[in-house]
Amino acid sequence: MSYTAPLKDMLFDLRHLAGIDEIAKLPGFEEAGFDTAQAVLEECAKFNEGVVAPLNVDGDRNPSTWRDGEVTTSPGFRQAYAQFAEAGWQGLQHPAEFGGQGLPKAVGAACVEMLNSANLSFALCPLLTDGAIEALLTAASDDVKAVYLEKLVSGEWTGTMNLTEPQAGSDLALVRSKAEPQPDGTYRISGTKIFITYGEHDMARNIVHLVLARVTGAPEGVKGISLFVVPKFLVNKDGSLGQRNDVRCVSIEHKLGIKASPTAVLQFGDAGGAVGYLVGQENRGLEYMFIMMNAARYAVGVQGIAVAERAYQKAVAYAKERVQSRPVDGSINASAPIIHHPDVKRMLMTMRAYTEGCRALASVAAAAYDAAHHHPDGEVRRQNQAFYEFMVPLVKGYSTEMSIEVASLGVQVHGGMGFIEETGAAQYYRDARILTIYEGTTAIQANDLVGRKTARDGGQTAKGIAAQVAATEGQLAKSESPQAKAVLRRLTAARQAFLEVVDFVAGNTRASPNAVFAGSVPYLMLAGNLMAGWQLARSVIVAEALLAQPDTGGEDPQFLRSKIATARFYADHILSRAPAIRDAIVEGAESVTALPVDAY
Amino acid sequence: MSYTAPLKDMLFDLRHLAGIDEIAKLPGFEEAGFDTAQAVLEECAKFNEGVVAPLNVDGDRNPSTWRDGEVTTSPGFRQAYAQFAEAGWQGLQHPAEFGGQGLPKAVGAACVEMLNSANLSFALCPLLTDGAIEALLTAASDDVKAVYLEKLVSGEWTGTMNLTEPQAGSDLALVRSKAEPQPDGTYRISGTKIFITYGEHDMARNIVHLVLARVTGAPEGVKGISLFVVPKFLVNKDGSLGQRNDVRCVSIEHKLGIKASPTAVLQFGDAGGAVGYLVGQENRGLEYMFIMMNAARYAVGVQGIAVAERAYQKAVAYAKERVQSRPVDGSINASAPIIHHPDVKRMLMTMRAYTEGCRALASVAAAAYDAAHHHPDGEVRRQNQAFYEFMVPLVKGYSTEMSIEVASLGVQVHGGMGFIEETGAAQYYRDARILTIYEGTTAIQANDLVGRKTARDGGQTAKGIAAQVAATEGQLAKSESPQAKAVLRRLTAARQAFLEVVDFVAGNTRASPNAVFAGSVPYLMLAGNLMAGWQLARSVIVAEALLAQPDTGGEDPQFLRSKIATARFYADHILSRAPAIRDAIVEGAESVTALPVDAY
Structure with a gap:
């Protein structure tokens, strides 16, 4: 088995951190309790382990190919996608009204992780479809919804996001694509879009492009951008596919990683303008695109966790098998599997702790999303929405940055073999490298964290979350175990560092923007580090309580002890970096911008 | 120009940190003063910028190919190598007695950096030849020297290191290759060697393999390994090439990076045994190989600096050209080149500070090597040798680890374009990934640092170096500038952290080996971080003194101010991590090894 879904850990997070049984009390989620979640995750694991994971290496060696505007995907992708759609996996988190299963995001996120662990390139297609569904659900007219949503939710058609143009990457104000209104209410769309993931492929009968463009006469900048649906094939009144629309894939990119996923220039x-249908109102395109992007950003964060998990599993398997040198403590008097060497353990524990910490963070953030959308009390919804929105740049930014480090450690554990492509560890190192870039670079996530999520409310949301961390510290303090004490100490120091940075950010964003934005990414890394460490600290409390029960609450005691050991490792080796990051942010801003541009 | 040698920085280090004019006072180096160094470096820059650098991208796209035991190198490599040998670059640091120029290592190291910045794959061939020359110079008989050294020093033939076998990577005790003594004093060598860089190629007429093997009846383990010269073509008495030897390249590897360099299975x-000639005495092979490896380890560290420099230059060029978004401080009222954004500056400064810090460290280490080999006073030689040996694992381990981070930042600065192979930033990210693995992984360097370099003398060498750092602090304290104050503060904290770790290592290596080796790589990273930061701190003192002179000592004042700004950035953002690393080592050892092997 090249991939085994970490079901125990996922279910632990769902039950004990995300509170799946609380989620199941929310209107609409009545049937989504722990047992349902477990059944869904087990089925999902079977599908991804058996069908999707085996295509991962082959896809890397045989990337998608382009010919005369058509894209042929990697071997087996078409068939696996048909099975994916057939089994209903695309509709997992989407409303029953459009054929979905309406499960909580907390459950869906675990499934998204498995799909991405199995095959990052393959998973990107459903990931983009999810984003398109979210945007249409929120902003589209009933007519547009009626035509597209069911087909997208069933996976019969797939979705794309068309934002980037050669001159407009992070800066969407520079978008130039045009939309000319037609007498029949449609628009004629023209322009060039680049970096369009699954912008063309052979896995579905139709592709629903969501495209940012400017209506003739619209204002300059981001306030003149509108969002359009531009299907690859026009749809007849009866829902059947009609004419080919005026959109053409002129090439696909030759990339460092995720090679099986076609990245199209569209x-x-x-030939006169592609037929496009306005989504929502004119000039509000960016706002709608953000809905899509927030969903996609969260999902890309999960991609980071997913590739880290896969890299970890591969490294563990190799470390248990590869025999080299005697252990330094003399415990084995012959050459031993390298997992017995302390530095190999350090690398594996780093990989494991990052992955489990970020998974727990993502799970808890998803639960907040579920409450924000389903809780009957408006104030609870608002609080959960604020919590979720604070976490999105962290899930995206921190989980993806750590995934590069984890994938790199995975190569290192393999030694020379790691550098040989046939081994497979290098693929994760290449694949992971896109994750901190697409759907908004880490700097863009950090801008969001600084501006919209921290400075805008004067740091109130951030401080509210820090108060929750402090409450966890209070619970930890009741434990006498050395593990809990070690975690408590680092958690407290990290929270204090975080609070100082929040004050720095909230207090200086207007007056000294250079100083604050010089530390924006370090702030994101500190915040992500703390939040993941917090969830692992919560896990220690839960695991110690379960271990104190005669039946350990039905959980595997070895798993619980490992959870505690992993949390402590995280605290000692990762969370412990927080104070230094604070210093760099608060005292080091000047040196970031001291060098004049022409001195570089 | 795709690469411009950083001559100002190299010459600054040579003059003010490595003390080239002091080196020129040593016997044998009388003509190697600053002016000579400058002339050599300028010539070297011209050659590498003009001849070698332009082959780098092409080599990545057209790797070496294997057919029927023959290897064809990438386009242009043969011709460039001929020019390299013709111009005498191979012999730069080697004795005049064998046709070399006998220049100091401090000068040679800068040239090695340029060659590697220009083309990491190309530079590997001379790098291995350098190692072979060192081993033969130290250990070979006069007969063997007479046959091989001149040809190697002239670059007419090239050298290789044959250590690794499928079951013997880091653990050379497991080497199985055999050597059967023959009546004529030669040996018949048999076995399989893997990962042999430039083990076969078409750039030179002969290849001189240095091979580890066991003489029949030799003891088990590392004490039964001998070193042999095994030429690809046997050499006739008149020095002409004779019969093909019984060594065959059966394949080359398909690698993540450095694709142009052939990595051979030999x-x-x-066909009965390759003819081999013993180097030195039987069963002392590992000792000789270490000579070669120490040279190669230092050089691989320089490779890290080299690829970091190249990645930095590419990122700066892109950041100055790519226009995207308005600066947050409102200094430009339109979309601006991204170098105006604080986070892009932070990334570029990180790349720059790492590169300059490690370059300075390597330069100073090379000067110690020169003194260790040329100083008339035995005690001075001994001190310098101890200093150099302490620095080798840091130059190797720290410079290569940082190079991966720097190359990754280089991709990040390019945004989506960084992930497209045609851009070229991804090549550095792929190429750099081998550097922490070959010639001993970072963990192997860290074992060396812990065992031979720290524990063996009870931390005395380490503490002696820390005392030199403290002396620098004393000089810094005389400056009133905010830069010097900031650097002083971080340097002091880092030195104190280092000393605590040295005590921990020296005090516990025997009694608690697991605890010490759990932190061996973090110790290496802390030590490397401190030593690079120390050299940048020395640069601040020098630069401030020069700026206080009316003619700034002939140095470019902008360069001097940039040096100070870079040193301060390093102190604020990199050196400031040292205390957290100490915590992780001294207080976090237990959690590294807490998880039982079957719980992974």
Whole structure:
């Protein structure tokens, strides 16, 4: 088995950190309790382990190919996608009204992780479809919904996000694509879009492009951007596919990683204009795109966790098998599997602790999303929404940055073999490298964290979350175990560091923007580090309580002890970095911008 | 120009940190003063910028190929190598007695950096030849020297290191290759060697393999390993090439990076045994190989600096050209080149500070090597040798670890374009990934640092170096500038952290080996971080003194101010991590090894 879904850990997070049984009390989620979640996750594991994971290496060696505007995906992708859609996996988190299963995001996130662990390139197609569904659900007219949503939710058609243009990457104000209104209410779309994931492929009968463009006469900048649905094939009144629309894939990119996923350059309107349908109102496109992007950003964070998990599993398997040198403590009097060497353990524990910490963070953030959308009390919804929105840049930014480090450690554990492509560890190192870039670079996530999530409310949300961390510290303090004491100490120091940075950010964003943004990414890393460490600290409390029960609450005691050991490792080796990051942010801003541009 | 040698920085280090004019006072180096160094470096820059650098991208796209035991190198490599040898670059640091130029290592190291910045894959061939020359100079008989050294020093033939076998990587005790003594004093060598860099190629007429093997009847383990010269073509008495030896390249590897350099599997003795000539004495092979490896380890550290420099230059060029978004401080009222954004500056400064810090460290270490080999006073030689040996694992381990981070930041600065292979930033990310693995992984360097370099003398060498750092602090304290104050503060904290770790290592290596080796790599990273930061701190003192002179000592004042700014950035953002690393080592050892092997 090249991939085994970490079901125990996922279910632990769902039950004890995300509170799946609380989620199941929310209107609409009545049937989504722990047992349902467990059944869904087990089925999902079977599918991804058996069908999707085996295609991962082959896809890397045989990337998608382009010919005359058509893209042929990697071997087996078409068939696996058909099975994916057939089994209903695309609709997992989407409303029953459009054919979905309406399960909580907390459950869906675990499934998204498995799909991405199995095959990052494959998983990108459903990931983008999810984003398109979210945008249409929120902003589209009933007519547009009626035509597209069911087909997207069933996976029969797939979705894309068309934002980037050669001159407009992070800066969408520079978008130039045009939309000319037609007398029949449609628009003619023209322009060039680049970096369009699954912008063309052979896995589905139709592709629903969501495209940012400017309506003739619209204002400059981001306030003149509108969002359109531009299907690859026009849809007849009876729902059947009609004419080919005026959008053409002119090439696909040659990339460092995720090679099986086609990254398209799309040309709209070369033959007079692609037919587009406005989503929502004119000039509000960016706002709608953000809905889509927030869903996608969270999902990309989960991609980071997913590739880290896969890299970890591969490294563990190798470390248990590869025999080299005697252990330094003399415990084995012959060459031993390298997992017996302390530095190999250190690397594996780093990989494991990062992965489990970020998984727990993502699970808890998803639970907040579920409450924000389903709780009957408006104030509870608002609080959960604020919590979720604070976590999105952390899930995205921190989990993806750590995934690069984890994938790199995975190569290192393999030694020379790690550098040989046939081994497979290098693929994760290449694949992971996109995650801190697409759907907003880490700097863009950090801008969001600084501006919209911290400075805008004067740091109130951040401080509220820090108060929750402090409450966890209070619970930890009741434990006498050395593990709990070690975790408590680092958690307290990290929270204090975080609070000082929040004050620095909230207090200086207006007056000294350079100083604050010089530390924006370090702030994101500190915040992500703390929040993941917090969830692991909560896990220690839960695991110690379960171990104190005669039947350990039905959980595997070895798993619980490992959870505690992993949390302590995280605290000692990762969370312990927080105070230094604070210093760099609060005292080091000046040196970031001291060098004049022409001195570089 | 795709690469511009950082001559100002190299010459600054040579003059003010490595003390080239002091080196020129040593016997044998009388003509190697600053002016000579400058002339050599300028010539070297011209060659590498003009001839070697332009082959780098092409080599990545057209790797070496294998057919029927022959390897064809990438386009242009043969011709460039001929020019390299013709111009005498191979012999730069080698004795005049064998046709070399006998220049100091401090000068040679800068040239090695340039060659590697220009083309890591190309530079590996001379790098291995350097190692072979060192081993033969130290250990070979006069007969063997007479046959091989001149040809190697002239670059007419090239050298290789044959250590690794499928079951013997880091653990050379497991080497199985055999050597059968023959009546004529030669040996018949048989066995399989893997990961042999430039083990076969078409750039030179002969290849001189240095091979580890066991003489029949030799003891088990590392004490039964001998070193042999096994030439690809046997050499006739008149020095002309004779018969093909019984060594065959059976394949080359498909690698993540450094694709142009052939990594060979060599089969010795399939037709009865390759003719081998013993180097030095039987069963002392590992000792000789260490000479070669120490040279190669230092050089691989320089490779890290080299690829970091190249990645930095590419990122700066892109950041100055790519226009995206308005600066947050409102200093430009339109979309601006991204170098105006604080987070891009932070990334570029991180790349720059790491590179300059490690370059300075390597330069100073090379000067110690020169003094250790040329100083008339035995005690001075001994001190310098101890200093150099302490620095080798840091130059190797720290410079290569940082190079991966720097190359990754280089991709990040490019955004989505960084992930597209045609951009070129991804090549550095792939190429750099081998550097922490070959010639001993970072963990192997850390074992060396802990065992031979720290525990063996009870931490005395380490403490002696810390005392030199403290002396620098004393000089820094005389400056009133905020830069010097900031650097002083971080340097002091880092030195104190280092000393605590040295005590921990020296005090516990025997009694608690697991605890010490759990922190061996973090110790290496802390020590490397401190030593690079120390050299940048020395640079601040020098630069401030020069700026206080009316003619700034002939140095460019902008360069001097940039040096100070870079040193301060390093102190604020990199050196400031040292105390957290100490905590992780001294207080976090237990959690590294807490998880039982079957719980992974």
